[in-house]
Amino acid sequence: MINPVAHAKDCPIIEETDRYIIVCKPNNISSEEVALKFAHGLQNVSLVYSLPHNIGGLLIIPKSKLDASILRNDYGSYRFQLTFDVISTTTMLPKDMPISCELPIAKHDTKDLYLISSTTGKKSSTTFTFLEKIGKCEHWQASCTYLRNDQISIHAYESGINILGDIKYAKCPIPSFKELKRNFKDNRKEDNEYPFHGPAIYLSALKFPDKSILQINLPKKMSVFMKLLSLT
Numbered sequence: 001m002i003n004p005v006a007h008a009k010d011c012p013i014i015e016e017t018d019r020y021i022i023v024c025k026p027n028n029i030s031s032e033e034v035a036l037k038f039a040h041g042l043q044n045v046s047l048v049y050s051l052p053h054n055i056g057g058l059l060i061i062p063k064s065k066l067d068a069s070i071l072r073n074d075y076g077s078y079r080f081q082l083t084f085d086v087i088s089t090t091t092m093l094p095k096d097m098p099i100s101c102e103l104p105i106a107k108h109d110t111k112d113l114y115l116i117s118s119t120t121g122k123k124s125s126t127t128f129t130f131l132e133k134i135g136k137c138e139h140w141q142a143s144c145t146y147l148r149n150d151q152i153s154i155h156a157y158e159s160g161i162n163i164l165g166d167i168k169y170a171k172c173p174i175p176s177f178k179e180l181k182r183n184f185k186d187n188r189k190e191d192n193e194y195p196f197h198g199p200a201i202y203l204s205a206l207k208f209p210d211k212s213i214l215q216i217n218l219p220k221k222m223s224v225f226m227k228l229l230s231l232t
Contacts, residue, residue: 011037011059014216019067020048020060022206022214027056027198035061048075049082049147056219057084057203074209078145081207084152085131085218086140087200087226088161089172095130101155102126105148113168114150116158124148126155135232137164142201152201165199174200180228196225 011034015022025034031050038061039045046068048060062068074080093099104121105114115121124146131139140161142152153166162170174194202222205215217223 013038014058015214018063020062020071023059023061024216024219025051025056025059026219027054027202029053031059034059046072048072048080051147051203052149054198055152055201055203058206058214058216059203060206075146079209081143081145082147082203083141083143083205083207083215085202085204085222086142086152086156086161087134087164087222087229088138088140088156089164089170090136091138091160091162093130093160099128099159100125101128101159103155103158105151105154107149114148114154116154122148124151124155126151126159128156128159128161134226134229137229137232139226153199163199163201165196165201167199174225175229177228180232195228196221200225 010026011023011029013021013023021038023034023038025031030053031047035045035047045062045065048062048068048071051057051059060071062071102125103116104118105124106117106121108115124144126142126144129141129143131141133139142156144151150168153163153169156163157166157169162172164172165174166172174196176194180195200222202218204218205213207213218226
């Protein structure tokens with residue numbers, strides 16, 4: 001079992017201003033746990049947005065309640081743009097133009113799932129852009145200006161993009177080392193059986209209200225995973 005507190009130290013600071021800190025959140029810790037580490041005594045400071053426990057990437061942590069209010073107002077006014085890298089199985093989609101999905105997302109009444117609903121769903125929009133082939137798989141970017149729960153996974157699935165590691169919607173597990181590498185020796189340690197854990201989704205770029213862009217490299221585990229896929 002992964003101890004989130006033990007991994008809080010693995011959140012490097014990417015940028016710091018007098019209003020906020022931007023860190024890299026690993027895909028094995030909650031956004032709230034990361035915020036607590038960097039809040040330095042501040043209490044009840046709201047995040048600008050929250051990433052799911054199993055999705056890593058750039059996270060903005062305001063330095064005060066006033067900063068949080070201003071940044072959250074900008075975010076709620078769709079003045080930020082979040083861009084994720086995603087890895088999928090092969091698709092039959094056109095690769096020469098962006099694909100837009102604007103299906104409204106609603107919480108399932110009884111299950112830990114979200115669904116598309118024109119009656120109870122909330123407005124959502126994601127744009128997918130093809131980047132490259134990776135062996136038998138594909139590398140896409142997914143951009144949105146407001147992130148709802150499971151939005152990237154469910155919009156990708158509804159658009160015909162099955163993200164590796166998305167068990168909820170695409171039912172598409174991460175291939176094991178044994179499937180990707182010839183003569184792989186099984187050491188029978190669960191943590192080392194797969195090259196990547198969770199859905200292959202990573203928030204790698206932010207566009208700010210002033211149109212400036214912050215972009216980072218993909219984490220080492222995701223980069224290694226992509227190299228292994230390129231050999232298939």
